Amino acid sequence: MTEPSTMLSTVQEVITALKDKPGALLPILHGIQDALGYIPADSVPVIAKALNLSRAEVHGVISFYHYFRDTPPGKHTIHLCRAESCQAMGASHLEAHVKSKLGIDFHETTGDGQFSLEPVYCLGNCACSPAMQIGHDIYGRVCASAFDDIINELERSA
Amino acid sequence: MSITVYVPCDSSAVSLGADRVAAAIADQARQRGIAVNLVRNGSRGMYWLEPLVEVATDAGRIAYGPVQTSDVAGLFDADFINGGAHALALGLTEELDYFKRQQRLTFARVGATDPVNLDDYLAHDGYRGLNNALNMAQADIVKAVTDSGLRGRGGAAFPTGIKWNTVLNTPAETKYIICNADEGDSGTFSDRMVMEGDPFVLVEGMTIAGLAVGATQGYIYLRIEYPHAHKALNTAIEKAYAANYLGDNIQGSGKSFHLEVRLGAGAYVCGEETSLMESLEGKRGLVRFKPPLPAISGLFGKPTVVNNVISLASVPIILDKGGDHYRDFGMGRSRGTLPLQLAGNLKHTGLVEAAFGMTLRELLYDFGGGSASGRPIKAVQVGGPLGAYLPESQFDTPLDYEAFAAIWAVVGHGGVVAFDDTVDMAAMAKYSMEFCAIESCGKCTPCRIGSTRGYELMDEIIQGKDLDKNVPLLRSLCDTLLNGSLCALGGMTPYPVLSALNHFPEDFGVNAVAKVA
Numbered sequence: 001m002t003e004p005s006t007m008l009s010t011v012q013e014v015i016t017a018l019k020d021k022p023g024a025l026l027p028i029l030h031g032i033q034d035a036l037g038y039i040p041a042d043s044v045p046v047i048a049k050a051l052n053l054s055r056a057e058v059h060g061v062i063s064f065y066h067y068f069r070d071t072p073p074g075k076h077t078i079h080l081c082r083a084e085s086c087q088a089m090g091a092s093h094l095e096a097h098v099k100s101k102l103g104i105d106f107h108e109t110t111g112d113g114q115f116s117l118e119p120v121y122c123l124g125n126c127a128c129s130p131a132m133q134i135g136h137d138i139y140g141r142v143c144a145s146a147f148d149d150i151i152n153e154l155e156r157s158a
Numbered sequence: 159m160s161i162t163v164y165v166p167c168d169s170s171a172v173s174l175g176a177d178r179v180a181a182a183i184a185d186q187a188r189q190r191g192i193a194v195n196l197v198r199n200g201s202r203g204m205y206w207l208e209p210l211v212e213v214a215t216d217a218g219r220i221a222y223g224p225v226q227t228s229d230v231a232g233l234f235d236a237d238f239i240n241g242g243a244h245a246l247a248l249g250l251t252e253e254l255d256y257f258k259r260q261q262r263l264t265f266a267r268v269g270a271t272d273p274v275n276l277d278d279y280l281a282h283d284g285y286r287g288l289n290n291a292l293n294m295a296q297a298d299i300v301k302a303v304t305d306s307g308l309r310g311r312g313g314a315a316f317p318t319g320i321k322w323n324t325v326l327n328t329p330a331e332t333k334y335i336i337c338n339a340d341e342g343d344s345g346t347f348s349d350r351m352v353m354e355g356d357p358f359v360l361v362e363g364m365t366i367a368g369l370a371v372g373a374t375q376g377y378i379y380l381r382i383e384y385p386h387a388h389k390a391l392n393t394a395i396e397k398a399y400a401a402n403y404l405g406d407n408i409q410g411s412g413k414s415f416h417l418e419v420r421l422g423a424g425a426y427v428c429g430e431e432t433s434l435m436e437s438l439e440g441k442r443g444l445v446r447f448k449p450p451l452p453a454i455s456g457l458f459g460k461p462t463v464v465n466n467v468i469s470l471a472s473v474p475i476i477l478d479k480g481g482d483h484y485r486d487f488g489m490g491r492s493r494g495t496l497p498l499q500l501a502g503n504l505k506h507t508g509l510v511e512a513a514f515g516m517t518l519r520e521l522l523y524d525f526g527g528g529s530a531s532g533r534p535i536k537a538v539q540v541g542g543p544l545g546a547y548l549p550e551s552q553f554d555t556p557l558d559y560e561a562f563a564a565i566w567a568v569v570g571h572g573g574v575v576a577f578d579d580t581v582d583m584a585a586m587a588k589y590s591m592e593f594c595a596i597e598s599c600g601k602c603t604p605c606r607i608g609s610t611r612g613y614e615l616m617d618e619i620i621q622g623k624d625l626d627k628n629v630p631l632l633r634s635l636c637d638t639l640l641n642g643s644l645c646a647l648g649g650m651t652p653y654p655v656l657s658a659l660n661h662f663p664e665d666f667g668v669n670a671v672a673k674v675a
Contacts, residue, residue, distance in 0.1 A: 022458065023420075025440030030382075030421055051440075064442040064599075067382050067424030079383075083344030084539055087589070088502035088577045089530070121426060121543075121593065122344040123383050125170050126501035126575065127205035127508050136385045140173035 004042065010035050011043040015050045025051060025061055029068055038069045066118075074109040074116035076154055078102075079133040082119045085126035090143075094130050097144040101151065114155065160193035161239045164212040164219070167273070168201035168354050169386040170347070175226060176209040182230040183211070190234060200355020202269035203509030204256055212251055215241045221251040256506060256525060261487060263495050264472045265348075265511045268355035274393045276401055279358040285403060287477030291366045292411045299370035300326055303473060305481030307493025312338055312429075312466030313541065313570040314646075315492075315559045318473075321463060324453035325371040328461040333373035335364050336438070336457060336464045339380040339387070340422050340429040343542025345573030348497040349467035351509055353380070353387035356471070357394035361417060363470035365404065366477055367463055368415040376417040377457075379434050382424055391419050426543075426597040430645045431464040433599060444601045445645045466571070468497060489515035492558045492569075500526045502575035503535070512557075519553035522576060533578040537586075537662065541570025543593055544650035546657035547583065568653065583662035588616035590654040594647060605648025608639045612655065622667050629668055632659070 014031035018024050028047060032039050039062055048055045062068045080098055082091060099105055102115055109116040125131035128140025132147075139150065165180040166172075180196060187194040202210060202221075210223035211233070220241045222233060229246060236244040248254060262268075271278040279285070291299050304319025325333060337360065341349040352360060364376045380388055395417055398404040406414045420438055422428050428437045432446035435457045456462025472494065476484045485493045492514035498521060500507045505527035522528070522535060529535050537547045546567035548555070555561055562569045577586075594609035615632050619625060636652035643649040659666055 023438050023440040026420065026423060026437060030423070057441075060442050061440070065423035065425050067422075084543060084586070084589075085345045085501040085575045087586075088575055088581065120383060120424070121597070122342060122346075124341060124347040124350040125173050126345045126347055126499065126573070128170050128173055128208075129502060131173065133383070138169050138173040138386075140170060 007036060007040055008042065008046065011040075011046055015047060019050050025053070025058070029062060029065075033068060036072075038072050041070060075114050076134050077116045077118060079118050079120040079123070080106075081121070081123050081125070081129070081131045083122040083126075085122075086130040089129035089141075091130040094142060094144060094147065098147060101148060115151070160195045162195045162197055162214040163239065164197050164199045164214075165209060166201045166269070166355075167198035167386070167390075168208075168351065169384075170205055171201050171208040171210070172386070174205075174208050174224070178227045179209045179211065179225050179230065182227040186230050186234050192234075192239065194239065197272050199271065200268040200273050201351060201509075202251060202257060203265070203351065204254065204506070205508045206506050207248065210248075210251075211238075213239055213241060217241070218250045218252060221248040221254065222246045223248060256508070256510075259525075260511050261495050261513050262511045263475050263484065263487070264352070264359075264468060265356075265497055265509065266475070267359065268351055268509075271356065273355050273357055273390055274397065276358065276394075276397045276403075279356075283478060284358055284474075285362055287474035288362050288366055288369075288403070289409070290477050291369050292409060292413065296326055296370055296372065299366065299477065302476055302481045303370070306472075306476045306484040307481075307488070307491070308469060308472055308476065308484065309492070309559070310466055311468035311472070311496070311571065313343070313568065315569070318465060318469050321453055321465070322367065322370055324451065325373070325461045325463050328454050330461050332375070332458075332460045333371055334457045334460055334462040335367045335371070335373045335376040336431075336434065336462055337364055337376065337378040337467055337470050338429060338431060338434055338464055339378050339384075339467050340434060341381060341384070341467070341571070342426040342429045343544075343571050343573055345501040345539065345575035346499050346542060346571045347501075348499050348509060348572060350384055350387055351497075352467055352471050353384065354390050357387075357390045358398065359471045359474055360391070360467055361394055361398050361404065363473035364417060365408070365415045366473050367465065367470060369413055371461070371463055373463065374414045374416060376415065377438055378417070378419045379422060379428070379438055380419050381422045388419060388421065395419070425599075426593075427599045427645070427647055430647065433645070434464065435462065442599070444599045445647075447644070468571075487513035489513070489556065489558050490560055492560070496557065496569070496572050498557065498572045498574055500574050500576075502539075503529045503531055503578045504576045505530050514558050515556050517554050517556050518548065518574070521557065521574060522553065526574075526576065529576060529578045531578045531580075533580065535576050536579040536581055537577045537583060537658075539575045539577075539586075539654060540573065541568040542573050543590065544568075544646060544653055545570050545573070546653040547586065547661060548657070549661040552661075566653070567657070568650075583658040583665040584616065584620050584667075587655045587658040587666075588613060588620060590651055590658075591616055594651040598647060602642070602644040602648060604639045604642040605644070605651075608635055608643075608648065609651065611635060612639070612651070616655075619666055625667055629659070629666065
């Protein structure tokens with residue numbers, strides 16, 4: 001966990017760099033989440049003040065978008081596709097396997113802090129369904145055993 | 159002399175191991191002392207063959223695929239760098255049946271060139287459209303686009319030239335060009351392929367749009383799920399600025415155009431143009447009432463062109479070869495080509511750019527090769543998560559906006575997702591309601607509340623509860639969504655739901671079918 005003072009100085013740096021862009025709020029939120037992994041509640045009043053918005057407005061934007069999170073993620077965030085093309089290739093079975101292998105549901109993080117699981121509605125990898133993304137890495141034609149191999153490899157390299 | 163080997167950097171190819179294959183080829187070449195010029199191209203769109211490795215020979219580019227790292231040493235042993243025979247050898251890439259039968263206009267360079275190499279882009283007819291546009295009157299640029307018959311490829315199919323004309327004729331000091339790159343429709347990936355495989359064509363198309371309507375600032379609103387496209391676009395934009403294809407006084411013309419990529423944050427509804435503009439302004443992505451049209455009062459209240467990636471990427475060839483050239487492809491009022499995306503349970507998934515008019519059956523069987531599982535194809539969803547499910551009896555419908563509208567279906571963004579006979583269509587209808595509930599922006603009641611009630615209703619129907627009451631109630635609810643929603647999310651969720659019910663009533667436990675709409 002980041003120290004509060006470090007956290008706020010990171011937030012301030014991001015705000016200073018981006019606040020003069022037209023429609024700066026989303027770029028700022030991305031900048032903070034890129035740097036910290038999430039958007040801490042303590043950053044909301046700082047952002048609000050810099051952009052001359054109410055805290056409610058900033059909170060409203062954060063909560064509107066599925067991608068933004070207000071809690072720290074696990075070391076690896078797994079985005080598992082639930083959309084139609086992946087369903088046509090067995091995504092529902094894969095989803096059940098993933099949840100049972102990790103022992104968590106969507107929007108949860110494993111007890112050891114290694115993996116967070118999020119649903120995603122299309123990764124544009126529909127020609128290679130079922131698909132998932134871990135960090136920036138995208139995987140296609142994922143079956144249960146391929147998933148286990150990927151997870152075991154990530155755990156080994158931890 | 160070094161030999162050029164191509165390994166795609168396309169994210170789907172990478173998802174199947176293309177990066178590792180590229181590294182293995184570089185490694186083997188080094189070990190064997192062979193000079194190889196490794197180019198990371200876009201994908202040719204034949205994804206069942208990915209990673210598809212190509213070698214440049216005097217006869218043309220020869221393809222090998224699908225290549226895994228374990229195949230690489232064997233390929234070198236077989237002298238693949240000189241087109242040697244190997245079990246994975248496929249012959250000349252551009253002679254492959256799947257590729258040869260297409261009409262690639264918008265995708266002409268995708269897979270052929272190094273996506274982020276400006277010289278390569280210029281050597282393959284890049285920036286010819288812009289060079290023409292720089293010497294044309296604004297109204298003439300708009301006229302060329304109008305004459306081409308190009309209609310919005312995002313799904314709504316509104317004539318692009320008419321939209322541009324409205325912005326051109328709305329006086330304002332500031333105007334904007336927005337590229338809607340929030341390709342959220344499941345089963346679609348053509349925008350992604352262009353942005354990763356030929357980003358300059360989008361930059362060029364937006365620049366031409368800017369010249370045409372008098373806008374000097376453009377934004378590409380890109381979905382967060384596309385990190386590879388983000389990188390490719392930013393690299394292309396940087397190089398376009400460096401070579402004065404973006405910025406002030408473009409190529410000494412006195413005209414300016416600036417371009418920036420902005421990232422979405424996982425909200426499907428932000429693919430709706432007014433929601434997208436709210437998001438760009440830094441707000442919740444709530445849908446706006448129309449009118450005013452974005453062309454009159456759009457981003458920050460200024461006249462704004464909002465076009466899909468494929469629409470804008472089709473503009474350079476129209477300005478290069480003329481509106482007539484583009485219009486000569488297609489049928490009826492659907493002019494030009496449509497990049498179709500074959501996805502789901504098909505043997506040969508991929509990108510097929512073809513003139514409008516091919517039947518769905520040709521696409522599914524002649525190109526797609528039938529189902530991947532070998533079982534009969536039961537249903538096909540065309541046009542994304544808000545598109546209708548089509549049964550086998552409708553497979554002879556030609557891909558044409560009007561022909562699809564006539565059977566209460568949509569072509570949309572050209573996504574085609576096939577399901578074999580193991581699919582439960584009631585479960586798919588339930589999923590459609592769930593998706594609408596998750597993604598609803600919440601502004602209008604039919605969509606916000608109706609989707610949740612629809613999800614609950616489908617749950618009861620699947621359990622076989624009160625079908626006499628619940629099925630008519632589902633139809634009534636869909637009627638409310640269809641006619642009472644503010645945008646297409648609520649307004650079109652009934653398409654997959656009711657088409658599933660009408661065409662596959664047995665999956666809902668009902669026999670009698672009263673056709674709706």
